[in-house]
Amino acid sequence: MNETVISAKNLSLTFQTNDGPVHALKDINLDINKGDFVSFIGPSGCGKTTFLRCMADLEAPTGGSITVNGMSAAEARMKRAYGYVFQAAGLYPWRTIGGNIRLPLEIMGYDKAEQAKRVANVLELVELAGFEKKFPWQLSGGMQQRASIARALAFDADILLMDEPFGALDEIVRDHLNEQLLKLWARTEKTIGFVTHSIPEAVFLSTRIVVMSPRPGRIADVIESTLPRDRTLDIRESQEFIDIAHRVREGLRAGHAYD
Amino acid sequence: MTKLWHTAGPVLSILLVLALLWYGAAIALNAAWAKDKASRIDKTLSFSELVADTMSQEKPLLPAPHQVVKEIYETTVLKKITSKRSLVWHSWITLSATLLGFAFGTVLGVLLAVGIVYSRAMDMSVMPWVITSQTIPILAVAPMIIVVLNAVGVSGLLPKAFISMYLSFFPVVVGMVKGLRAPDQMQLDQMRTWSAPKATSFWKLRLPSSMPYLFASLKIGIAASLVGAIVGELPTGAVAGLGARLLAGSYYGQTIQIWSALICAAVLAASLVALIGMIERITLRRMGMVQ
Numbered sequence: 292m293n294e295t296v297i298s299a300k301n302l303s304l305t306f307q308t309n310d311g312p313v314h315a316l317k318d319i320n321l322d323i324n325k326g327d328f329v330s331f332i333g334p335s336g337c338g339k340t341t342f343l344r345c346m347a348d349l350e351a352p353t354g355g356s357i358t359v360n361g362m363s364a365a366e367a368r369m370k371r372a373y374g375y376v377f378q379a380a381g382l383y384p385w386r387t388i389g390g391n392i393r394l395p396l397e398i399m400g401y402d403k404a405e406q407a408k409r410v411a412n413v414l415e416l417v418e419l420a421g422f423e424k425k426f427p428w429q430l431s432g433g434m435q436q437r438a439s440i441a442r443a444l445a446f447d448a449d450i451l452l453m454d455e456p457f458g459a460l461d462e463i464v465r466d467h468l469n470e471q472l473l474k475l476w477a478r479t480e481k482t483i484g485f486v487t488h489s490i491p492e493a494v495f496l497s498t499r500i501v502v503m504s505p506r507p508g509r510i511a512d513v514i515e516s517t518l519p520r521d522r523t524l525d526i527r528e529s530q531e532f533i534d535i536a537h538r539v540r541e542g543l544r545a546g547h548a549y550d
Numbered sequence: 551m552t553k554l555w556h557t558a559g560p561v562l563s564i565l566l567v568l569a570l571l572w573y574g575a576a577i578a579l580n581a582a583w584a585k586d587k588a589s590r591i592d593k594t595l596s597f598s599e600l601v602a603d604t605m606s607q608e609k610p611l612l613p614a615p616h617q618v619v620k621e622i623y624e625t626t627v628l629k630k631i632t633s634k635r636s637l638v639w640h641s642w643i644t645l646s647a648t649l650l651g652f653a654f655g656t657v658l659g660v661l662l663a664v665g666i667v668y669s670r671a672m673d674m675s676v677m678p679w680v681i682t683s684q685t686i687p688i689l690a691v692a693p694m695i696i697v698v699l700n701a702v703g704v705s706g707l708l709p710k711a712f713i714s715m716y717l718s719f720f721p722v723v724v725g726m727v728k729g730l731r732a733p734d735q736m737q738l739d740q741m742r743t744w745s746a747p748k749a750t751s752f753w754k755l756r757l758p759s760s761m762p763y764l765f766a767s768l769k770i771g772i773a774a775s776l777v778g779a780i781v782g783e784l785p786t787g788a789v790a791g792l793g794a795r796l797l798a799g800s801y802y803g804q805t806i807q808i809w810s811a812l813i814c815a816a817v818l819a820a821s822l823v824a825l826i827g828m829i830e831r832i833t834l835r836r837m838g839m840v841q
Contacts, residue, residue, distance in 0.1 A: 349739050368745055375743040377736050385758050385837035394754065395744045426838040 296360060296450060296482045297323040297346055303354035304341055304508075314507030315341045318355070321501065321510065325449070328476055328483045330493035331501045332539060333546070338508020339486045339501075343452050346484060347375050359450070371399060373450035374443030378458050380435035382427040382442075389414070389423035392442045399446055413441040416475055433464040437471070444479065452484045457492070469495055470524055477520065494518075494536045495527060502539055504546025511546030514538055572615050579611040580604035613806045621810040634790070637814055643791040645818060647707055647779040651714020652772050658715060659722025659771070660764075666723070667730040667756070668748075677727075684720050688713065688778065693785040710782035710791075717778040718771035725767030729760025761837065765830035772822045780815060792818075 302319040305312045316338045323329050331339035344350040345357055348364040359367035367373065382391045389410050396406045414420050417437040427435055436456055443451060457465045469492060476483055487493050493500050498520070502512040516535060518526060526532055577600075584603035588595045595603065605614045613621075622637065629636035662680065665672040692713050699709040733755050741751040783793025792815050799808035834840045 347743055349742060368743065371745060373743070375740065377740065379736060381736050381740055383755070383758065385761075385839050387838065398741075398744050398746045398750055398754070 294325040295322045296325050297358070297484070299355065299357045301355035302345065302352050302357050304345065304350060304352045316345070316352070317507035317509050319510055321513070323482060323484065325482055326480055327499055328485065328497050329499045329501060330485045330487055330497040331503060332487055332490065332493045333503030333543065334488070334505055336508070337503040337505040339503050340454055341508065343454055343484055343486050347373060347452055371446060372448055373452050374446065374448045376440055376443045376451070376453040376456045378455045380427070380439040382435055382438060384427055387423065388419065388425050388427065388430065388438050391427070391438060392445050395442060395446055409445050413444045416444060416478070417441045418471065433460050433468060436460065437468065449481055450484070451481045454486045455488070458487070465492070466524055472496065473522060490536050490539050491527060494532060494539060495522065500535070500539055502542035502546065504543070512542035514542065569615055576610065576612045576614040577601055577604045580607055583607060583611070609803045610805055613809050617806050618809045618813060621806045622813065625810065637795070637810065640790060640792050640795050640811070641814055641818060644776070644779045644783065644793065647710035647782065647791070648714055648772070648776045648822070650707060651711035651778055652718050652775040654711060654715035655718030655771055655775060656722050656768065659719040659767070660726055662719070662723045663726030663730055666727050680720060680723055683716070688717060688781050691716065692781050696782065696785050710779050713782035714775040714778035717774040721767040721770040721774065722764070725763045726760055729763030730756045732759040732763065758837065761834065762839065765826065765833070769823050769826050772826055773819050776815065776819050776822065
């Protein structure tokens with residue numbers, strides 16, 4: 292199971308702005324193994340989203356290298372190696388839920404029968420069966436975000452990159468979706484990269500937690516979770532959970548995240 | 551019934567107020583000529599005689615509403631539509647140029663907008679020219695277009711349609727540039743994560759996103775198109791069309807004819823805008839973009 296899927300070596304990214312260069316990422320080294328659930332946590336400006344966008348070839352690094360499935364990030368994007376879930380659901384208002392999920396499949400040239408099969412399959416996976424013909428405005432925010440996850444799962448990508456997908460949702464919906472996401476991860480055996488700024492969310496979901504700190508964006512600590520892969524929300528009351536959360540907090544403090 | 555009154559009531563009240571104002575203005579403006587006529591035959595008019603005269607002059611400064619209505623009735627319902635005195639015939643002449651020019655303008659506007667959105671060179675260079683084109687008074691350009699096109703053997707419908715196009719492509723360019731740029735960075739990034747070709751993100755994302763903007767532009771465009779067609783009829787020597795009726799009316803002081811042509815043009819414009827509005831509602835509802 293220790294096959295490396297994503298590997299960053301001395302990865303740096305400097306934005307040139309009018310106020311001088313901004314070091315969004317500096318000398319990042321990280322390997323993500325197949326089947327891992329890796330969370331990136333840190334304060335605003337620590338580069339966690341930028342790092343995820345580098346994996347997705349949405350940003351071009353200015354130094355170092357990053358490989359995805361053994362290829363460059365650009366090649367991996369061309370081969371559609373990953374599904375990407377953004378902070379907002381970003382569903383097209385003129386397409387039904389089914390139509391939205393079908394969109395990447397249409398672009399990738401799956402035939403009609405295969406499209407229908409996959410749409411039904413992923414809708415069931417995110418517990419939205421029966422909502423295929425509804426338009427996005429007929430769904431709640433949490434349901435829309437589930438639909439957007441279904442859209443990222445619909446095609447054959449082993450990697451799922453999620454950029455604060457539940458950031459805009461209330462805590463109750465968020466808890467529910469976190470639990471669903473874990474089940475989904477267990478069923479699909481995907482490798483997941485997950486950006487968040489919620490400590491409980493990061494600890495609850497992850498097998499590894501990457502704590503990042505800002506100016507310049509760098510990795511402050513990498514915490515291997517000792518929690519079992521199969522978890523329920525109750526685990527958040529266990530001492531083990533509290534200990535890991537404490538270590539994340541320590542990491543953030545060491546990286547001056549609270550300054 | 552009460553519901554009908556709630557929608558029709560305010561509209562009818564405003565119409566009534568406008569009609570009263572119009573009658574008042576007609577009496578005030580036409581009184582001088584009525585008194586002038588009377589004084590020439592040494593007669594003083596009573597108030598009711600004065601009012602009656604101002605309502606029935608042949609060439610009043612401001613015709614009374616019923617005179618205009620009567621003129622419109624006589625030149626639409628009572629005339630054969632093939633007659634050169636039929637307002638329906640003249641309206642059709644103007645309408646055909648309007649629709650052709652509107653079609654040209656829409657196509658040109660959309661093509662320019664696509665170019666501006668996709669080509670940096672066009673983005674930097676085309677827009678200033680588009681804006682400049684609209685700062686030149688159309689009345690100054692129209693005769694030149696007619697004369698130049700006539701010199702190369704193009705006459706009739708096409709020159710007028712070109713003038714309509716000249717006015718109607720502008721709102722379409724502006725609206726469509728905005729519309730095609732409506733998708734946010736996240737939606738464009740999303741297309742990138744699926745490594746979608748440019749053409750795909752145009753057809754599946756940018757074009758559908760632009761529809762509400764397009765329809766808003768089309769409503770302005772078709773009204774501008776009608777103005778263009780009427781202006782295009784003025785320098786052709788007043789042969790046919792609503793513009794010709796306006797010009798002929800002003801040559802011979804036929805104010806009733808001018809006003810009936812004006813009202814006809816207004817009704818035509820309102821109908822065209824309403825028609826676009828109807829197509830907009832149907833299209834957006836089918837797309838699921840209105841609830």
